[in-house]
Amino acid sequence: MLAGGGIKRASLSGAGIFKDQASDEEIRSLFFAGTIRDWQLVIPDFGTIEGAFQIVALEFSADHAGEVTFDISLESAGALSFTVI
Helix, strand or coil, X not given: CCCCCCCCCCEXXXXXXXXXXXXXXXXXXXXXXXXXXXXXXXXXXXXXXXXXXXXXXXXXXXXXXXXXXEEEEEEEEEEEEEEEC
């Protein structure tokens, strides 16, 4: 076996609330365009993952008060780095 051989990938998902219309618009445009871009994902009490990701799933929901929430799934699209917090 070659050192470092094989395919490494990361699949991450999360949920949240849009803080404003601009953040909602940016995520939607990245998803529908299929854009691959660099992300920095901070996972509390675990570490930070940095690298290129693509949004592969995006789901919206809203409650009766009009609060819009989302679920998002990202797939890696290149080399990643991990830093322990």
